[in-house]
Amino acid sequence: MYKAKINITLRKSILDPKGKAARSALHNLGLDEARDVRIGKFVEMDIEAANDDEAYKLADEACSKLLANEVMEDYRILIEKA
Amino acid sequence: MYKAKINITLRKSILDPKGKAARSALHNLGLDEARDVRIGKFVEMDIEAANDDEAYKLADEACSKLLANEVMEDYRILIEKA
Structure with a gap:
């Protein structure tokens, strides 16, 4: 069994209103x-x-098919043995 | 200037309907x-x-005061030199 840790971020060129509000x-x-x-x-x-x-x-496929929107988002996957 | 990377996760005991839907x-x-x-x-x-x-x-204070809900969430902070 493996554990994937995936960080999904908005691309730099995309405005992030949630982040602006937090700031x-x-x-x-x-x-x-x-x-x-x-x-x-x-x-x-x-x-x-x-x-x-x-x-x-598998994690990459999950991101590109469902979890991330590649038009607006980047993702980084880290795989660990669980 | 430093960059804080903060992962905020629901506590293990809290049900995660978004995660269940994704699965x-x-x-x-x-x-x-x-x-x-x-x-x-x-x-x-x-x-x-x-x-x-x-x-x-500062990142810890930002999490506990605003970004995370400590009743339901855990957070982990990583500081990098930017």
């Missing part, structure tokens, strides 16, 4: 040192696979 | 090897700070 809320709380904030998704998925490569392939 | 959608797509799926948030934040420790402290 201004942080400033209102007095945390002025916070600069650019961007908010994405973090997916943890258990995968039944024979080896790392197979687990990676 | 069954993956099965419908034929990706039967996907097991437990849990969906959380990923926050990237630039921080103006003198050193790692200060950047970590």
